[in-house]
Amino acid sequence: xxxxxxxxxxxxxxxxxxxxxxxxxxxxxxxxxxxxxxxxxxxxxxxxxxxxxxxxxxxxxxxxxxxxxxxxxxxxxxxxxxxxxxxxxxxxxxxxxxxxxxxxxxxxxxxxxxxxxxxxxxxxxxxxxxxxxxxxxxxxxxxxxxxxxxxxxxxxxxxxxxxxxxxxxxxxxxxxxxxxxxxxxxxxxxxxxxxxxxxxxxxxxxxxxxxxxxxxxxxxxxxxxxxxxxxxxxxxxxxxxxxxxxxxxxxxxxxxxxxxxxxxxxxxxxxxxxxxxxxxxxxxxxxxxxxxxxxxxxxxxxxxxxx
Numbered sequence: 001x002x003x004x005x006x007x008x009x010x011x012x013x014x015x016x017x018x019x020x021x022x023x024x025x026x027x028x029x030x031x032x033x034x035x036x037x038x039x040x041x042x043x044x045x046x047x048x049x050x051x052x053x054x055x056x057x058x059x060x061x062x063x064x065x066x067x068x069x070x071x072x073x074x075x076x077x078x079x080x081x082x083x084x085x086x087x088x089x090x091x092x093x094x095x096x097x098x099x100x101x102x103x104x105x106x107x108x109x110x111x112x113x114x115x116x117x118x119x120x121x122x123x124x125x126x127x128x129x130x131x132x133x134x135x136x137x138x139x140x141x142x143x144x145x146x147x148x149x150x151x152x153x154x155x156x157x158x159x160x161x162x163x164x165x166x167x168x169x170x171x172x173x174x175x176x177x178x179x180x181x182x183x184x185x186x187x188x189x190x191x192x193x194x195x196x197x198x199x200x201x202x203x204x205x206x207x208x209x210x211x212x213x214x215x216x217x218x219x220x221x222x223x224x225x226x227x228x229x230x231x232x233x234x235x236x237x238x239x240x241x242x243x244x245x246x247x248x249x250x251x252x253x254x255x256x257x258x259x260x261x262x263x264x265x266x267x268x269x270x271x272x273x274x275x276x277x278x279x280x281x282x283x284x285x286x287x288x289x290x291x292x293x294x295x296x297x298x299x300x301x302x303x304x305x306x307x
Contacts, residue, residue, distance in 0.1 A: 007083045008033070014078050022071055027244065031300060036079075037049050039301045040072065043228070044079045045307060046291070050226060051086065051169050055136045058223055061174040062285060063230030064278045065271060066187045066241030067295060069174045072230065089168040093175030095147050102152045109203040113195075117153065118273050120177055120212040125220045131164075132171070132223040140167045179227045180277050181284055182214035188276070195272035196266060203250065206276070213277075229289040233297060235279055243267050243301060 004043045015036060019029050029035075051057045065071050073090050080086045098106070106122070107115035114122060127146065134140055145162040146155050188206045191197040200206055232238050243264055262270065286292050289307070296302040 003045070004037055004041050007044070007079065008037050010083045011041075011079050012036070014082055015075055018074060018078060019071075024230055024232040027247075030298075034077075035269040037306045041079060043291065043293075043304065044076060044084065044112060046064055047080065047170065048084050048086070052234070056168050057170045058132060058225045059170060059172045060178040060224040060227045061230070062180075062227060062281065062289070063176065063177040063239040064232055064235070064281075065176055065274060066238050066243075066245050067232055068299065072293075073172050077172065080169065086169040087166065088170045089164055090174065091145060091162060093123060093128070093173060093178055094150075095145065096128050097127070097148050097155075098122055099125055100116070101287070109266045110208055111200070113199055113205045113273065114208070116170050116270075116273060118176075119209045119277070120180070121216045122211050125216045128173070129220050129223065130222075132220075135171065136168055137265075138167075142166070150229065159274065173224065176274060177217075177281075179224065179229070179276055179285055179289070180217070180281055182210050182218070183280055184278075185210070190281075192276055192279070193272045195269070197278070208242060209277075216224055226290040227285070227288070228291045229281075229285045231282070231292055231294050233285065233295075235282075236277060237266055237297060238278065239271055244270060244299075 001247060016032060019032055023029060038261065047059065048278075050233075061069050061073050070092065077088045077090050080088045097103075100126075103115050103117065103122060107113070110121075113119075114121070124146070131143060134143060143164045144158065145164065147161050170280050186205070186269050188210055189203065191200070196206065232241075246262055248266060291307070292305045294303045294305075
């Protein structure tokens with residue numbers, strides 16, 4: 001407890017400053033001290049013990065839309081850098097989406113739903129695997145990685161890409177489907193929502209996404225050393241959090257004229273593409289995740305379990 005308190009004193013200012021940057025007048029973070037002392041700082045001590053000078057520790061942070069993956073990833077990174085003096089590189093799997101041109105080709109040749117970014121098969125997994133392989137080399141120098149602009153539904157120009165200038169001690173890859181596993185074919189036959197029933201009546205889209213998890217994404221996730229899973233109670237709660245997230249994006253935006261904000265109906269329809277894998281992850285990921293953080297209905301961490 002003494003070390004936790006020492007760390008808290010050291011990182012409090014930086015963490016609170018970041019948290020404040022994420023708040024709006026109507027949406028404030030509660031129990032910030034408890035979140036740091038009871039959950040995120042102990043998590044950082046656990047991660048630090050797993051690090052090695054020989055190669056980077058690769059962490060996957062998974063959880064449904066709206067669970068707060070990006071926020072938690074940012075706070076954990078701040079603590080690891082500020083208190084533990086580690087070189088941390090964090091990136092979202094969203095940054096590795098295929099380009100609009102590539103997804104347009106997929107939608108024409110495989111299934112129209114693949115134009116919509118999100119599900120396995122819409123990321124350039126080869127770039128991620130190449131990065132994770134190269135970064136383990138002692139000869140690693142620097143590497144550029146894509147950055148995705150959701151406002152234009154395409155990648156930023158290369159001059160705006162991330163640049164990894166030295167080999168990190170810890171790499172954090174966060175994303176809603178990180179660590180997801182394929183289902184049995186018999187499990188994907190029955191549609192679970194109107195999108196699957198109406199737009200994928202012949203199972204082409206479901207089979208394609210499932211095959212991606214079985215092959216390419218399985219190979220990708222093998223490179224992850226530890227998975228941290230943010231576990232919500234149910235999918236409906238995720239929908240509400242995602243709606244709140246969209247409202248916060250609108251309130252914080254300084255360029256509301258050009259910002260495309262989804263309505264409640266748009267979000268619920270959009271999240272149907274995520275529903276099958278998300279609900280399957282509710283059941284599967286706790287079996288093999290290294291750490292499970294349970295979130296209560298108030299969107300706060302209620303418990304943490306280390307395996």
